[in-house]
Amino acid sequence: xxxxxxxVGIVGDGQLGRMQVEAVSPETRDMITVLGxxxxxxxxxxxxxxxxxxxxxxxxxDPKALRELVEGSDVTTWEVEHVGARTLIELEGExxxxxxxxxxxxxxxxxxHQKNHYVxxxxxxxxxxxxxxxxxxxxxxxxxDNRAIIKARTGGFDGRGNRVLEPEDNWESLLARFSNxxxxxxxxxxxxxxxxxxxLAVIGARDMLGHIAMYPVxxxxxxxxxxxxxxxPAQLEPYMLESGGLIGQHVLEIVHxxxxxxxxxxNEKKTGRIKINETALRVHNSGHLTIDWSQTxxxxxxxxxxxxxxxxxxxxxxxxxxxxxMINILRAKMPEKGKYPDFSMAQIDSNVHVHGYGKLxxxxxxxxxxxxxxxxxxxxxxxxxxxxxxxxxxxxxRLASLV
Numbered sequence: 001x002x003x004x005x006x007x008v009g010i011v012g013d014g015q016l017g018r019m020q021v022e023a024v025s026p027e028t029r030d031m032i033t034v035l036g037x038x039x040x041x042x043x044x045x046x047x048x049x050x051x052x053x054x055x056x057x058x059x060x061x062d063p064k065a066l067r068e069l070v071e072g073s074d075v076t077t078w079e080v081e082h083v084g085a086r087t088l089i090e091l092e093g094e095x096x097x098x099x100x101x102x103x104x105x106x107x108x109x110x111x112x113h114q115k116n117h118y119v120x121x122x123x124x125x126x127x128x129x130x131x132x133x134x135x136x137x138x139x140x141x142x143x144x145d146n147r148a149i150i151k152a153r154t155g156g157f158d159g160r161g162n163r164v165l166e167p168e169d170n171w172e173s174l175l176a177r178f179s180n181x182x183x184x185x186x187x188x189x190x191x192x193x194x195x196x197x198x199x200l201a202v203i204g205a206r207d208m209l210g211h212i213a214m215y216p217v218x219x220x221x222x223x224x225x226x227x228x229x230x231x232x233p234a235q236l237e238p239y240m241l242e243s244g245g246l247i248g249q250h251v252l253e254i255v256h257x258x259x260x261x262x263x264x265x266x267n268e269k270k271t272g273r274i275k276i277n278e279t280a281l282r283v284h285n286s287g288h289l290t291i292d293w294s295q296t297x298x299x300x301x302x303x304x305x306x307x308x309x310x311x312x313x314x315x316x317x318x319x320x321x322x323x324x325x326m327i328n329i330l331r332a333k334m335p336e337k338g339k340y341p342d343f344s345m346a347q348i349d350s351n352v353h354v355h356g357y358g359k360l361x362x363x364x365x366x367x368x369x370x371x372x373x374x375x376x377x378x379x380x381x382x383x384x385x386x387x388x389x390x391x392x393x394x395x396x397x398r399l400a401s402l403v
Contacts, residue, residue: 002300004028006307009073010047011035011060011088015357015369016079016283016299017047019291023300026051035060035069049358063087070096075306077259079282081109082155099306100206100257100281108281112153112189121254123247124275126268127192134171140190141165147193152178152186161186162225164193196266200234200274201286202248203262205301205311212252213301213311215294217244218286220264226367227285229387230326231380232293240267244274251279260302262286289326289374292353293317321351321376325383327391329371331361343371346390351376354390 003025010017013036021029029051036045038056048054057065061084070076070088075097088102108114118125129140131150140148150169152161163169163177179185199222204214219234220227233241248263255261262284264277287298296304296312304311316322329343346354356371373394375386 001025002303002309004031004303004307006031006074007072008032008303008307009035009069009076010052010079011066011069011076011083012079013045013047013052013054014079015046015359017045017052018050018357019288019297019299019355020079020283020303021047021050021052022291023297023303033069033072035065044358046358060084061087067091070098075099077282077302077306078105081105081280081282085109098257100255100259100261104256105281108279110153110187111151111278112187114278115189117254118251118276121250123250124273126194126275129190131188131190136190137169137171137174144190144192148190149193150174150178150188150190153189154186165190194266194275195269197269198234198236198267199277200236200244200265200267201230201262201284202244202265203260203284203287203290203298204248204252205260205298205305205314206252206255206258207305207311208258208308210253211311212249213314214245214249214252215287215290215298215314217241217248217265218289220286224367226328226330226369228328228330229384230286230289230324231384232289232324232326235380236267240272240274247274247276251276255281258305258308260284260287260298260305285328285369286326288355288372289324290314291355292374293321293324293376318376320378322378323380323383324374324376325380325387326372326374327387328369329373329391329394330367331370343394345393345396346373348390348393349375349386352386352390 013034017034033053034047035055066084066087070091077099085102085106088098092098107117115125115128146167148165150163150165199220201218201220204212206212216233219231221229251263260283262280265274266277267274283298283302290297295315295317301311343354343356353374359370362368373387373390375383377383
């Protein structure tokens with residue numbers, strides 16, 4: 001926990017902002033201002049519930065709201081990529097301190113540009129192609145033997161903005177699939193589907209002087225394209241863990257400015273090589289377990305980095321508890337309006353840590369991350385058993401409420 005001496009602005013006010021607020025001493029939490037979108041019921045956001053100041057915009061691209069946030073802060077950052085990077089670049093040009101640089105954010109926001117950026121810097125990626133015509137689609141089907149995933153270049157996350165290519169897909173049907181109700185669609189690109197043994201992530205922090213601190217490589221398990229479980233460290237051979245860590249460090253080295261970044265990777269089954277999927281230039285879901293497992297969480301190190309402090313150590317908080325498992329708690333719409341799950345039911349062991357976000361499910365029934373559980377143990381198997389047992393307690397409570 002750190003004492004802030006600078007006013008920090010965060011674009012976004014969800015759980016990632018909340019966990020940054022938690023990393024700050026209660027006495028200085030009001031030095032953080034978060035920008036969100038005003039809810040219909042005018043309730044406080046997850047970050048504001050813990051003492052952050054709250055301002056609202058029409059969206060996270062709102063130039064007026066972004067200017068208000070930046071001009072009222074000594075340093076500004078973000079907790080989600082889908083923000084007005086071009087406005088932030090303009091404000092940076094006026095002399096405001098924005099970290100990491102929104103120039104890097106603009107590159108990362110476009111996944112095709114992101115891939116090109118990796119290739120230019122000698123980083124390993126799978127095969128990919130731009131996709132902006134029927135001819136391009138025909139070429140992708142031929143070159144990738146119909147084994148491709150079509151992705152929106154901007155705006156997609158948690159499985160949104162992706163479609164595995166089907167043999168019957170044509171250009172018109174893809175345009176319809178990716179278009180919104182107003183007929184607008186993002187630009188698209190294609191990636192060749194690659195068989196992989198496991199999905200991985202590695203998180204690092206870079207300070208103002210360019211010093212980098214890396215966390216161990218993690219294994220991530222997804223359900224319906226949403227991160228469900230994280231295992232730390234990943235169960236890989238030491239040389240593969242080293243390879244993943246070096247790739248993550250290289251990505252941090254080519255980022256402008258300071259802060260945390262998370263590099264999503266996959267372990268290719270055919271070659272055994274580790275390749276980059278994409279990078280989140282912010283604190284990340286896969287790093288939630290650093291709150292309880294690491295000496296310095298990713299959230300504290302992000303704030304340290306952007307405010308000019310030295311980075312904290314990323315080693316184990318308790319060396320005997322060498323493994324951790326994190327499970328996301330997701331909820332769809334529940335019939336009891338305003339009912340939060342009873343997270344206390346998951347406190348089954350002193351090495352199980354439960355984090356609620358002060359969020360209710362979406363009213364339209366989409367799954368929403370409303371909390372997470374981290375279990376620590378001397379082995380991955382024991383940590384997994386503890387985390388799953390704790391998560392089941394909350395699931396049982398949900399099912400009981402539906403009876």
